[in-house]
Amino acid sequence: MKMVSQLVIMISTVVFVSFCESLSYIWPLPWNCTWGNQTLSVDPSLSLLVNGNSLIVQQAFQRYKRIIFKHGSNLPPTGLHYHINSLHIFLKSDDEELQLGTDESYSLLVTKTDPHSIVGGITIQANSVYGALRALETISQLCIFNYEAKTVEIYKAPWFIQDKPRFSYRGLMLDTSRHYYPLSVIKQIIDSMAYAKLNVLHWHIIDEESFPLEVPTYPNLWKGAYSKWERYTVEDAYEIVSFAKMRGINVMAEVDVPGHAESWGVGYPDLWPSLSCREPLDVSKNFTFDVILGILRDMRKIFPFELFHLGGDEVNTGCWSSTPHVKQWLQEHNMTAKEAYQYFVVKAQELALSLNWTPVNWEETFNSFPEKLNPQTVVHNWLGGGVCPKAVSKGFRCIFSNQGFWYLDHLDVPWDDVYYADPLEGIRDVFEQKLVLGGEVCMWGETADPSNVQQTIWPRAAAAAERLWSNKEATSSRSSAQLALKRLEYFRCLLTRRGVQAAPVKNKYARTAPVGPGSCYAQ
Structure with a gap:
């Protein structure tokens, strides 16, 4: 308690700077901060003191320590006296449950270590382990390697930052049906998401082209994979969920029904209305819903996140009306094909709800x-x-992914269009604003595979990440565009230093290679 009391006294002496507009190298922008004019060196033997027993925090500290001290970690001792040699984390709770709305706020204080005090160095206060993770990312961005001195330094100290996310849902959708991504690539993407403080991986695992996921209850489903080598076992999926959780990222799986499901019939042809009508799934058969329930039950064992995506988009019901047995079923149930689409979506929702999942559906269902x-x-x-x-006015919650701005496969959308798109546009009522969970950028996979996916995602996904994290008033002025561009260019170079294949910021088309020689910071 003495340490906490000293921390409170130190924080109370800090004068806040509203927003952090003049910062040149923190992304996404913190909400409030103040800084000084000192340069402090950081001990490569930086120690961690944390209350509680969170393995997530312990592993995150070691992970970020490797990032921060990537240069010179094997150099012999220099005999330097380092200004910062300890990192203290004070957690209100070390509960590691991760769900929508988990508190990710934190306070961060960086001061010169006082040999006469037990407080000093780097100090984090957070209500949850995941707030501590976000603080560690900020610290990693404050730490800069000085090539001349061969030491890690923090400039403009002392720092005090108070930070929190604007939205609880800050997502990236990854499509692994149009092209297969090995686990190592998915993990690289998850790591890069954490660098931008994104917190939901929307895993669009299955689509009409391929069904790569193992479903033990219906083992023939993954015969719809492109090949025997382009599949995900149950253990693979567990591994991705666990890997993401260690970085404060939920995984929301998607099973898109009734359309986008042709691949299901490779293993179970009865799911097709006919050989010439392979989607939507056959609405007339109980077997169809038995399979959906089996998939959901198996996936519920893997994906603990409360949201589950049921798709429901781009459903062309034409061949239901022209397939004899389905047409007869429609007539017997006094349904049009459009009404059968509604019936299918609602029944799928009921199955998900029975497993304690909250259903997410693409907007066509609402429309x-x-x-x-x-x-x-x-x-x-x-x-x-x-x-x-329209959705929040009717009491529904909403996720924003307007394809004109946040579809990453649209290569002609520039970074600033991504940056200035806002999930709350047109929503003025405060209660209705709270129904907008946030948003996500979507990496559809028709023209992306492991060879180019990262440079298609980054750095434009980071532009959306700041919109979802940072204070709107501090980041919405077009006059601040140059400051935002400077920081985004710096963040893009930070990503490349960490091994992420991020494309130049100002390319006319995303993922385009540099046009000529030059500094990373001027492309």
């Missing part, structure tokens, strides 16, 4: 039959603007 959707439904916008305002 077509909002009054029939379960009230817990999260509407996922993608087609264009104005959907989230």
Whole structure:
């Protein structure tokens, strides 16, 4: 308690600077901070003192220590007296449960170590282990390697930062159906998400082209994979979820029904209405819903996140009406094909809800039959603007992914269009604003595979990440664009230093290679 009391006294003497506009190298921008004019060296033998027994915090400290001291870690001792030799983390709770809305706020104090005090160096206060993780990322960005002195230094100290996310849901969607990504690549993407403080990996595992996931209850489903070598075992999926959690990232899986499901019939042809009508899934058969329930039950054992994506987009019901047995079923149930689409979506929602999942659906379901959707439904916008305002006005929660700005496969969208798109656009009511969970950038995989996916994601995903994390008033002025560009260029170079294949910021088309020689910081 003495350490905490001393920390409170030190913090109380700090004068806040509202926002941090003049910072040149922290991304996303912290909410409030103050800084000084000192340069402090950091001991490569930096020690950690933390209350509680969080393995996540312990491992994160070691992970960030390797990042911070990447240069010179094997150099012999220099005999230097380092200004900072300890990192203290004070956690209100070391509970490691991770769900939507888990507190990620933190306070960070960086001062010169006082040999006469037990407080000094780097100090973090956080309500959860995941707030501590976000603070460690900020610290890693403050630490700069001095090539002349061969030491890690923190400039503009002492620092005091108070930070929190603007939105609870800050996502990246990864499509592993259009092209297969090995586990190592998915893990690299998860690591890079943590660098930008994103916290949800929306794993679009399955689509019409391939079904790569093992489903023990229906083992023939992954016959729909591209090959025997392009699959994910149950153990693989567990590994991804665990790896992501260690970085404060939830994994939301998606099973897109009833459309985008042709690959299911490779293993179970009865799921196709006919050989000439391979999607949508056959609405007339109980077997279809048995398979969906089996998939969901198996996946519920793997994915603990409370949200589950059921798709529901781009459903062309034409061949239901032209397939004899489905047409007969429609007539017997006095349904049109459009009404059968509604029936299918609602029934899939009921199955997910029975497993204690909250259903997420693409916006077509809301656009077509909002009054029939379960009230817990999260509407996922993608087609264009104005959907989230309509959804929240009817009491639904919403995720923003307007394809005009946040679809990363749209290579002609420049960084600033990504940056200035806002999930709350057109929503003025404070209660309705709270129904917008946040947003996500979407990495559809038709033209991306392990050879180019990272440079397609980054750095534009970071532009959205700051919009989802930082104070809107500090980042919304077009007059601040040059400051934002400077910081984003710096962050892009930070990503490349960490091994992330991020493309130059100002390319006319995303993932385009540099046009000529030059500094990373001027491309």
